[in-house]
Amino acid sequence: MEFNEYFVLGCSALGAALAVFTAFGPSLGQGQAAGMAAQAVSRNPGAVGDIRTTMLLGQAFSETGGLYGLVVAILLLIVKPLT
Amino acid sequence: MGYNFLLSSGGDIDFMIKGVFPYQLFDQTVWITTTHISALIVIIVMTILCFIANRVMKKATEIPGNLQSVYEIIVDMLDNFILNIMGARYAPAFRNYIGTIFIFILLSNTSGLFGLRNPTADYGTTLALGLLTFSIVNISELIYCKPLGYLKNQLKPMSFFLPLNIIGKLAQPISLSLRLFANNLSGIIMLAMIYVLLKPIAYVWPAFLHAFFDMFIGFMQSFVFCMLSMTYITIAVSNSEE
Numbered sequence: 644m645e646f647n648e649y650f651v652l653g654c655s656a657l658g659a660a661l662a663v664f665t666a667f668g669p670s671l672g673q674g675q676a677a678g679m680a681a682q683a684v685s686r687n688p689g690a691v692g693d694i695r696t697t698m699l700l701g702q703a704f705s706e707t708g709g710l711y712g713l714v715v716a717i718l719l720l721i722v723k724p725l726t
Numbered sequence: 727m728g729y730n731f732l733l734s735s736g737g738d739i740d741f742m743i744k745g746v747f748p749y750q751l752f753d754q755t756v757w758i759t760t761t762h763i764s765a766l767i768v769i770i771v772m773t774i775l776c777f778i779a780n781r782v783m784k785k786a787t788e789i790p791g792n793l794q795s796v797y798e799i800i801v802d803m804l805d806n807f808i809l810n811i812m813g814a815r816y817a818p819a820f821r822n823y824i825g826t827i828f829i830f831i832l833l834s835n836t837s838g839l840f841g842l843r844n845p846t847a848d849y850g851t852t853l854a855l856g857l858l859t860f861s862i863v864n865i866s867e868l869i870y871c872k873p874l875g876y877l878k879n880q881l882k883p884m885s886f887f888l889p890l891n892i893i894g895k896l897a898q899p900i901s902l903s904l905r906l907f908a909n910n911l912s913g914i915i916m917l918a919m920i921y922v923l924l925k926p927i928a929y930v931w932p933a934f935l936h937a938f939f940d941m942f943i944g945f946m947q948s949f950v951f952c953m954l955s956m957t958y959i960t961i962a963v964s965n966s967e968e
Contacts, residue, residue, distance in 0.1 A: 692810070696810075696811070696953070699946075699949070699950060699953070700950075700953060700954070700957070703905065703950040703953075703954065706905065707901055707904070707905055710904060710905055710908035710909065710912075711904065711908075713908050713911075713912055714904060714907075714908050717911065717915070721742075
């Protein structure tokens with residue numbers, strides 16, 4: 644088997660697909676956070692502002708992991724450090 | 727630069743940063759890129775808005791006119807937003823910085839609507855913003871806690887937490903800048919994909935995607951960036967209270 648440039652390119656495309664798959668975790672977490680926020684609002688409608696701020700902050704933090712995966716995928720596809 | 731995974735459809739739209747013209751600086755070739763130009767346009771728009779605000783506010787009336795009430799609503803909103811998160815003790819010291827950076831990021835993110843390439847979709851811009859917040863956090867901690875208190879804060883809660891605290895400090899600008907960068911870049915790539923791959927049917931309906939990616943995500947990300955900056959600053963500064 645020959646390990647030429649195209650083989651590495653194909654493998655980095657596969658790696659990029661796997662890296663983007665990290666979005667799985669953060670989206671589950673964000674959905675859960677939004678659901679919990681909806682419950683909290685239904686229990687205490689007066690605290691909508693605080694609940695929204697806390698939810699957005701938590702979601703922004705949990706999104707970071709997925710975004711790192713996206714950055715890795717973009718680096719693999721566009722900068723192509725391995726070829 | 728290779729973007730040939732998009733070229734298979736024969737489109738000519740791409741999302742890469744392009745150099746416009748080179749110049750020599752200390753024997754190095756430096757490029758003025760599309761990011762610089764769109765950032766400059768955003769800054770010019772901000773300056774013009776500031777001049778208009780200055781002229782409107784000079785002849786402010788008791789019952790505000792149209793423009794005056796728009797500006798008052800914006801300033802009031804920003805003030806309340808900052809006051810809610812930082813508290814009355816620290817809000818007045820930092821609202822200039824947070825407000826400026828909020829307006830700059832918001833205009834940069836929505837500049838994609840006007841055909842510019844977002845300045846915030848370049849890692850150079852977002853890293854600069856992240857480092858700005860990083861230095862503000864550390865300098866204000868130095869000022870509020872005094873140098874000795876700053877060193878003591880790094881040893882909290884126990885002395886062997888020092889490496890962890892240093893890593894946590896260094897991770898702040900990286901995570902802030904990467905979050906903003908990746909969100910904007912993903913929007914740009916999504917739209918470029920649609921314009922290239924669905925070229926025959928890409929009429930009118932991408933406008934809604936522009937509204938989502940540029941306006942909603944853009945507003946959200948500038949909000950989140952400012953909120954995280956304020957949280958970091960408040961945590962660093964409130965160590966001085968004990």
